[in-house]
Amino acid sequence: MGISVAVKYNWRKEINKSDCYQIDIRVTINSIPQYYKVEVPQKVPSRDWSGIAPTWVKNSNPFSFAINDSILKRLQQIADLQTRLYVQGKKLTFFHLNKELNFKGNRKSFNDYFKNYVTKPPEEVVLEPGTWEKYRSFIGHLDNFNPNLRFDEIDVEMAARIRNFLTRQPGSKPGTKLAPSSIKSLFDKFMVVLQHAATIDKLIDRDVVESIIKKVTIVVPDRQDGLHWDVVEIQNLKKIPASALLPSQIRDRKLFLLQIYGSWYYRDLFYMSRWDVHKDHEFGMYVAGARSKNDQPRLVPLWKFPGAEAIMKEFEDPDPKSTFWFRRDIFVESQAYNRNLKVLADMAGVYRDVTNKTARHTGMTLMARLGVAYPALKKIAGQKIRDIGRAYIKMGIREIIDATELAQFDRLGI
Incomplete structure (x- = not known):
């Protein structure tokens, strides 16, 4: 990769009455030039420009020392940046230069x-x-x-x-x-x-x-017990007559249930890719792909929940060119979604605080109670496996099938 650095005066070849022009550092990478302005007390008259290092600006200019010093500092910044990148095994790019040379403020701050x-x-x-x-x-x-x-x-x-x-x-x-x-x-x-x-x-x-x-540590207490919903409460949620609900509440009840089935956050639904959704010929629909939050792989066996596939298909984006699985119009601000969940919770006889995050906690709790093995829980949740002894357990579709075989969610009526 060819890189050259040069000090340029009036590189645009401008002509003005004052005959004073700015100074730039030209960096050329692979024959592509980019200019970085040198901050100076005032623009330099052409009669004071020598163009020869280290006194590019002649001593006849009252600001010659300050301007020449600014040029040297700019050149040193670029040299230091190249050195740091070389040590890291990286190549100099304009992204690195823009970040370094266009830094706003004091670098010591x-x-x-x-x-x-x-x-x-x-x-x-x-x-x-x-x-x-x-x-x-x-x-x-x-x-x-x-x-x-x-x-x-x-x-x-x-x-x-x-x-x-x-x-x-x-x-x-x-x-x-x-x-x-x-x-x-x-x-x-x-x-x-x-x-x-x-x-x-x-x-x-x-x-x-x-x-x-x-x-310097920060102790975060364990999650409070009772944040999740139990099976009866989920059943009560499903039993609320549609006639008693607004269209937005009907929609959000389905999304909340889907969150529980997949142990998902609301934003997990929002960012779900079309290519994350699969269907096993023997068992049914499942979701496999990295979570948007942490890029951790997940594998969610939706076939374990009889109502999950119908909800997935109901809200699927009909546009085959869309990169997302779900239609964009089904999502609202999280505050509005949480307000609907509060109404639904009250109608289901659940008077504890509820937010869209409650669904993920509920789904994982149900999985654990029904005996889903720890490695499978981690894979379903899309969380990092910190325990080095478990880090080498590979969880593919077959392993998820085996690990969830005894967890019969369909019998719970949820």
């Missing part, structure tokens, strides 16, 4: 680094809008804690202070504090960006980050 990470994330990082919103939420808290936290200030003690600050922040309901799970989610975003700064951009020592990971 973690706040500015975090904001640039969110606005111009690494190429390999693809997250859902809701996840990016959590990143933005964290930087809002960090700005309140310290609007200009420097990298050289970050250590175990500082990370603990940030964690403790989060514990004192108000929750979504009046008079409450952030829940431990919310605190952990926000703090995890802090650690993701901190690790990137250490491993990729070398802005903080990796040992410091490792120490924070080991020593």
Whole structure:
């Protein structure tokens, strides 16, 4: 790959009355050029331009030292970037250059680094809008804690202070504090960006980050018992007469049941690909593919639930060119969906808090109670298998069939 770097003056060949023009760094990769502006106190008159390093701007210009220094710093940035990428076994691209040279703010400021990470994330990082919103939420808290936290200030003690600050922040309901799970989610975003700064951009020592990971912990209590629905409650939900429901409630009852059958979140339905849905000639419909949240493979035996396939087909997108299985018009904002679920729960005699996440907890609880083996549970849920002793258990369609053989959901009437 051919790479060249050059300092260019008035590369557009402009002509103006002042005869003053800007300076750019031209980087050419595989014969394709791109220009990066050098920030200077003022544009340079042509009479002061020598074009010869290291005094591109002649001493006759009152800002010659500052301008020449800015050019050198730009060139050094590019050289340092090439070195970092070489160590990582990567090739220089315009993506890397744009991220490096168009950085907004102070590179020594973690706040500015975090904001640039969110606005111009690494190429390999693809997250859902809701996840990016959590990143933005964290930087809002960090700005309140310290609007200009420097990298050289970050250590175990500082990370603990940030964690403790989060514990004192108000929750979504009046008079409450952030829940431990919310605190952990926000703090995890802090650690993701901190690790990137250490491993990729070398802005903080990796040992410091490792120490924070080991020593600054957040305890999240186990899920409360009773969040899931039991079999009778699901049966009651199915028994609600359609005549007593609005069309949107009928639709959302079916989607909620489908969530239970597949142990899915609402967004799992939204992002389900057309190519994730399969049908075994002997058993029936199943879903196999990576979850959008974590790219973990899942394999869900929908044939275990007699009503699942009918719901899948009812809401299937009729457009064969659509990459999604479900029609887009069946989905609403999660708040509106949760409101319908609350109404349905009341009618089914369930007076506990209910959200779309309740369905996933319910589905996994039912699977476990009916004896579905642990590796199969993990595969169905699409979760990472952290236990190294179980990490090598391969779960394909045959293994899922065997693991769920004794779990007779059809007999439960749900």
